[in-house]
Amino acid sequence: MTAWFEKSFGETYLELYAHRDEQEARENLRALLSHIPCDRDEPVLDLCCGAGRYLCALREMGFRQLYGLDLSETLLEAAERTLAAESSDTPCQIDLIKADMRCIPFENHFCAVLSLFSSFGYFDEDRENRVVLEGVYRALKPGGVFVLDHMNRRYVVEHLTPMDEGERQGRWVRNERRITPDGKRVEKTTIIRDDEGHEETFHESVRLYTPQELSAILIEIGFRDLGLYGGFDGQPLRPDSTRLLAIARKPEEPA
Numbered sequence: 001m002t003a004w005f006e007k008s009f010g011e012t013y014l015e016l017y018a019h020r021d022e023q024e025a026r027e028n029l030r031a032l033l034s035h036i037p038c039d040r041d042e043p044v045l046d047l048c049c050g051a052g053r054y055l056c057a058l059r060e061m062g063f064r065q066l067y068g069l070d071l072s073e074t075l076l077e078a079a080e081r082t083l084a085a086e087s088s089d090t091p092c093q094i095d096l097i098k099a100d101m102r103c104i105p106f107e108n109h110f111c112a113v114l115s116l117f118s119s120f121g122y123f124d125e126d127r128e129n130r131v132v133l134e135g136v137y138r139a140l141k142p143g144g145v146f147v148l149d150h151m152n153r154r155y156v157v158e159h160l161t162p163m164d165e166g167e168r169q170g171r172w173v174r175n176e177r178r179i180t181p182d183g184k185r186v187e188k189t190t191i192i193r194d195d196e197g198h199e200e201t202f203h204e205s206v207r208l209y210t211p212q213e214l215s216a217i218l219i220e221i222g223f224r225d226l227g228l229y230g231g232f233d234g235q236p237l238r239p240d241s242t243r244l245l246a247i248a249r250k251p252e253e254p255a
């Protein structure tokens with residue numbers, strides 16, 4: 001059976017999420033930059049890079065050795081086009097890799113690994129989601145930094161809009177959202193209908209972690225200097241924060 005994340009990140013995703021653009025990526029990264037204490041020529045991985053908006057922003061900020069990993073061929077092709085279309089003053093090596101986030105093919109390599117815009121918690125089993133974090137740990141060089149930008153579970157549960165619908169680029173889009181009975185996942189079904197009545201349906205199912213759960217896993221894996229924030233600018237995490245930013249370091253001397 002094909003998993004939801006193998007089907008939901010194609011051309012239609014690019015259309016529906018067009019507002020999640022490079023400008024937003026630039027602003028988020030600018031706010032985050034003090035937490036990425038890498039020399040500009042050290043390698044940085046954008047894990048689940050999608051169409052490359054954060055890679056563009058990182059290149060603009062002078063990073064010269066970038067890697068983007070994603071499972072979606074369509075989004076990687078879009079990333080390639082965007083990166084080629086935008087000129088850059090500084091020479092920058094960018095490697096785009098098609099791979100599953102559970103199998104990051106690097107060890108002790110990156111100064112920073114970034115997982116941005118809810119690109120985590122996609123697997124049904126907690127064990128598999130943990131494998132992703134273990135892979136990040138392995139891929140970081142000692143002293144390297146991990147940035148995880150996820151949904152704040154409490155905010156999502158308390159502010160869930162069960163349904164909305166409207167027109168988007170000439171098509172009718174209906175979103176249905178629910179929290180699973182165990183409270184652990186948010187699920188979304190998106191139904192898109194065009195003028196001729198053709199329908200497409202997409203699903204998303206994302207594990208929501210409490211700050212305590214996430215901290216415990218990261219610490220168990222070996223991460224240290226863990227900070228949890230409510231946004232890119234380092235604001236404290238509060239129940240009404242829309243985001244949960246976890247920033248942690250692989251120690252110089254692994255535990």
Ligand SMILES: C[S@@+](CC[C@H](N)C(=O)[O-])C[C@H]1O[C@@H](n2cnc3c(N)ncnc32)[C@H](O)[C@@H]1O
Pocket residue numbers: 005006009020047048049050051052053054069070071072075099100101102115116117118119122
């Ligand atoms: C919500 S999007 C975020 C993309 C990008 N980080 C951004 O901010 O625009 C999630 C991304 O995860 C990718 N993805 C989904 N499942 C994956 C997997 N198992 N392994 C690697 N990438 C995956 C999707 O293709 C998509 O690009």
